[in-house]
Amino acid sequence: MQLNDPRLFRQLAYVGGKWTAGSQGSDEPVLDPANGEVIGHCTLLEPEQITDAVTAAEEAFAGWRSMTVNERAHCLHEWYRLLHEHKEDLAQLMTLEQGKPLGDARGEVDYGASFIQWFAEEARRAYGTTIPSHIPNAALGTIKEPVGVSVMFTPWNFPLAMITRKAGAALAAGCPVVVKPANETPFTALALAELAERAGIPAGIFNVVTGEPATVSEILCNDTRVRSISLTGSTRVGKLLLRQSASSVKRTSLELGGNAPFIVCDDVDIDEAAAHAVAAKFQTAGQDCLAANRIFVHRRIYDRFLERFAVHMKALKVGSGMMEVDIGPLIHKRAVDTANELVEDALEKGGRLIAGDQSMAPGANFFMPTLMADVTSSMRIFREENFAPVAGVCLFDDDDEVIRAANDTEYGLAAYVYSNDVRRIWKMMRGLDYGMVSVNTMKMTGAPIPFGGVKQSGLGREGGHAGLEEYLDTKYYCLGNMPSYSGS
Numbered sequence: 001m002q003l004n005d006p007r008l009f010r011q012l013a014y015v016g017g018k019w020t021a022g023s024q025g026s027d028e029p030v031l032d033p034a035n036g037e038v039i040g041h042c043t044l045l046e047p048e049q050i051t052d053a054v055t056a057a058e059e060a061f062a063g064w065r066s067m068t069v070n071e072r073a074h075c076l077h078e079w080y081r082l083l084h085e086h087k088e089d090l091a092q093l094m095t096l097e098q099g100k101p102l103g104d105a106r107g108e109v110d111y112g113a114s115f116i117q118w119f120a121e122e123a124r125r126a127y128g129t130t131i132p133s134h135i136p137n138a139a140l141g142t143i144k145e146p147v148g149v150s151v152m153f154t155p156w157n158f159p160l161a162m163i164t165r166k167a168g169a170a171l172a173a174g175c176p177v178v179v180k181p182a183n184e185t186p187f188t189a190l191a192l193a194e195l196a197e198r199a200g201i202p203a204g205i206f207n208v209v210t211g212e213p214a215t216v217s218e219i220l221c222n223d224t225r226v227r228s229i230s231l232t233g234s235t236r237v238g239k240l241l242l243r244q245s246a247s248s249v250k251r252t253s254l255e256l257g258g259n260a261p262f263i264v265c266d267d268v269d270i271d272e273a274a275a276h277a278v279a280a281k282f283q284t285a286g287q288d289c290l291a292a293n294r295i296f297v298h299r300r301i302y303d304r305f306l307e308r309f310a311v312h313m314k315a316l317k318v319g320s321g322m323m324e325v326d327i328g329p330l331i332h333k334r335a336v337d338t339a340n341e342l343v344e345d346a347l348e349k350g351g352r353l354i355a356g357d358q359s360m361a362p363g364a365n366f367f368m369p370t371l372m373a374d375v376t377s378s379m380r381i382f383r384e385e386n387f388a389p390v391a392g393v394c395l396f397d398d399d400d401e402v403i404r405a406a407n408d409t410e411y412g413l414a415a416y417v418y419s420n421d422v423r424r425i426w427k428m429m430r431g432l433d434y435g436m437v438s439v440n441t442m443k444m445t446g447a448p449i450p451f452g453g454v455k456q457s458g459l460g461r462e463g464g465h466a467g468l469e470e471y472l473d474t475k476y477y478c479l480g481n482m483p484s485y486s487g488s
C-alpha cells in the first residue's frame with residue numbers, strides 16, 4: 001500500500017484519544033477482496049475495553065456539549081477539509097478493503113465529507129419553540145439538547161459515508177460518538193479517527209472500537225450510559241440490536257436492507273430507462289441498499305427493454321477496483337456463492353438467463369453482471385435483498401398490478417418510477433409503500449435529504465434536518481409565576 005500519508009493506515013482501535021490494542025493481543029486479518037491478500041490486521045478489543053470507550057465518551061460529553069455551536073462547527077469544517085485534503089489516500093484504503101472501483105471510492109469520500117459540512121451548518125438551526133401558555137403567568141417552550149453517548153454500527157459496503165452520515169449529525173448536535181465499523185472494512189473508519197484528531201475534535205468525542213461484533217453489540221446495547229444506538233446494516237442485525245436496546249430503552253435509528261422496485265412504464269425513452277436501470281442495479285457491484293433489485297417493465301416494451309438493458313450491462317468492465325473498471329469484486333466468496341444460488345433458483349422456477357457468463361469472472365470473488373428475465377414473486381431474487389450484480393426483470397400489464405407487486409416485500413427503503421405521465425407518477429408515488437421514491441432519475445441521495453425506509457427497512461431518518469433530530473432530545477420547560485403583560 002502506497003499512501004501519501006502512511007499515518008492514515010492504523011491497525012489499532014481509537015479510544016479516548018489513544019490508539020489502543022486489544023489487551024489479549026487478539027486480532028483479525030483484513031483481506032483485499034480482489035485477490036484475497038491480507039492488507040493488515042484489525043485489533044480485537046476485550047469487553048472491558050469496549051466499556052472504556054463508553055466511559056471516555058461519557059467523560060468528554062460535558063465539555064463538547066457546552067462548546068458553542070460555532071466552536072463545534074469549526075472542528076467539523078476542519079474535519080471536512082482534511083477529508084478532501086486526504087481524498088486520494090482515503091479512496092485507496094477504501095478500494096483495498098472494500099473492493100469498489102477507485103472512482104467510486106473517490107466519489108464516496110466527497111459524498112461522506114458532504115454530511116460533515118452539512119451538519120456543521122444545520123446544527124445552527126437546532127431551534128426550540130415558544131408555546132402560547134394555557135397556564136396563567138407562565139412561559140412555556142422547548143429547547144433542544146444532545147441525546148448523549150451515541151453508538152453507531154456501520155456496514156462494509158459504504159465504509160466512510162455511513163459513518164459520517166451518523167457521526168456528522170451526532171457531533172454537530174453535541175453528542176460524543178462510539179463507532180463500530182464492519183470488521184471487513186475497519187481501516188477507512190480508523191483513518192477517519194486520525195483525521196478527527198487532527199481536526200481538533202477532543203479526545204473521547206470520536207471513538208472507533210473494533211472487536212467481535214456480537215460481543216461489542218451486547219456490551220454497548222446493555223450499557224445504560226449509551227443513550228442512542230444507530231445501525232446501518234442488515235435487517236437481521238437491526239432486529240437483534242432493537243431487542244438488545246429495549247432493556248435500557250435507548251433511542252434507536254435503523255437504516256436496514258432494501259429490495260427496491262424499478263418500475264418502467266410504456267411511455268418512456270426505453271434506452272434511457274435501461275441505461276438508468278443498469279446504473280441503479282450495478283453500482284457497488286449490486287451491494288447497495290438502493291440497488292434496483294426488481295425491475296418491473298410494461299409488457300408493451302418488455303422485449304426492447306431487455307435488449308437495451310443487456311447492451312448497457314455488457315459494456316460494464318469487471319476487475320480489480322484499482323484498475324479502470326465499473327464493477328469490482330464482491331466482498332467475499334460467500335457472496336459469490338449466494339449469487340450463484342439465486343440464479344439457480346430463478347432458473348429452476350422458470351426464469352430466463354439473458355446474459356451473464358461466470359466463466360469470464362476474473363477471480364474467485366467476482367461475479368459477472370447477470371440479467372434474468374421472467375422473474376416472478378416465488379423466486380429468491382424477488383424476495384431477498386440480493387446484494388449481488390444479478391438483475392431480475394418482471395413483466396407487468398397495469399399500474400395497480402405493478403404497485404401491488406412492488407409492495408409485495410417486507411422491505412420499504414427506496415423505489416424508482418420511470419414514466420412521463422404525471423398522473424401515473426403521482427399514483428405510483430403515493431401507492432408505493434417506501435420511504436423514498438425517485439422519479440425519472442436514479443440519483444436520489446445526498447446530505448440534505450431525509451434518507452430512510454419504512455416496514456422492515458428501518459426506523460428514523462438520516463441526513464437533512466430529520467437526521468440532526470435523531471441526536472437531539474426535546475426538553476419542555478414551564479416557567480411559572482412570571483410577570484405577564486399579554487395574558488399568555
Ligand SMILES: NC(=O)c1ccc[n+]([C@@H]2O[C@H](COP(=O)([O-])OP(=O)(O)OC[C@H]3O[C@@H](n4cnc5c(N)ncnc54)[C@H](O)[C@@H]3O)[C@@H](O)[C@H]2O)c1
Pocket residue numbers: 153154155156157158162180181182183213214215217231232233234235236237238240255256257258288289385413457458
Ligand atoms: N438503509 C441503508 O441506508 C443501508 C446502507 C448501507 C447498507 N445497508 C444494509 O447493510 C447490509 C450490508 O452490510 P453488512 O453485511 O455489514 O450488515 P450487517 O448487519 O451484517 O453488519 C452491520 C454492522 O453491524 C455490526 N454488528 C453488530 N452486532 C452484530 C451482531 N450481533 N452480529 C453481526 N454483526 C453485528 C457488524 O459488525 C457491522 O459493523 C445490507 O442489508 C444493506 O442493505 C443499508
Ligand SMILES: N[C@@H](CC=O)C(=O)O
Pocket residue numbers: 157158287288289290445446451
Ligand atoms: N447508496 C446508499 C447506501 C446504501 O447501501 C446511500 O447513498 O446512502
